[in-house]
Amino acid sequence: MTDTEARRPDGTVGVAAVAGTGTGVIVDVAGTTDVIARLHAEPHAAPDAILNPYLVDGLWTLGGPTGMTGGAVAALAGLTGGDPGLAGAGDLPAGSDGLLVLPSLTGSRFPDQCPAERGAL
Numbered sequence: 001m002t003d004t005e006a007r008r009p010d011g012t013v014g015v016a017a018v019a020g021t022g023t024g025v026i027v028d029v030a031g032t033t034d035v036i037a038r039l040h041a042e043p044h045a046a047p048d049a050i051l052n053p054y055l056v057d058g059l060w061t062l063g064g065p066t067g068m069t070g071g072a073v074a075a076l077a078g079l080t081g082g083d084p085g086l087a088g089a090g091d092l093p094a095g096s097d098g099l100l101v102l103p104s105l106t107g108s109r110f111p112d113q114c115p116a117e118r119g120a121l
Contacts, residue, residue, distance in 0.1 A: 011035030011065065016055045023059065032074075036110065037063030048111050064110030 014029030019039045029035040043051055043060045050064045100120075107115035 011037060011063075012052045012054060012061050015039060015061050021056055021059065026063075033109075034066045035063065036066055037061040048113050050110070066111075067104050067109050 015027045019025040108117040
């Protein structure tokens with residue numbers, strides 16, 4: 001395995017499943033962490049973004065992990081005595097009555113990285 005092959009993270013693989021070889025396509029790979037990336041034909045840099053080689057030679061992804069989205073749901077369930085599957089969530093009334101959730105439990109990430117920032121309810 002070459003250095004270039006080793007730097008193809010799972011987010012880049014997820015982009016391939018959606019974007020194919022469509023340069024300019026922006027993909028959000030949702031999971032424990034969301035990864036947002038745009039497919040490019042030329043490597044270039046952007047502030048706070050991560051450039052990775054794509055699965056197809058000559059193409060690149062530019063973007064990064066945005067935060068702990070699915071992981072935040074599991075952590076919130078644990079904090080409130082629920083389970084990660086959110087059993088009983090269907091019994092809750094619709095709407096949030098003004099509840100605001102900032103899910104950056106492990107610090108904010110791409111595009112405005114701030115490791116010290118923490119989520120809140």
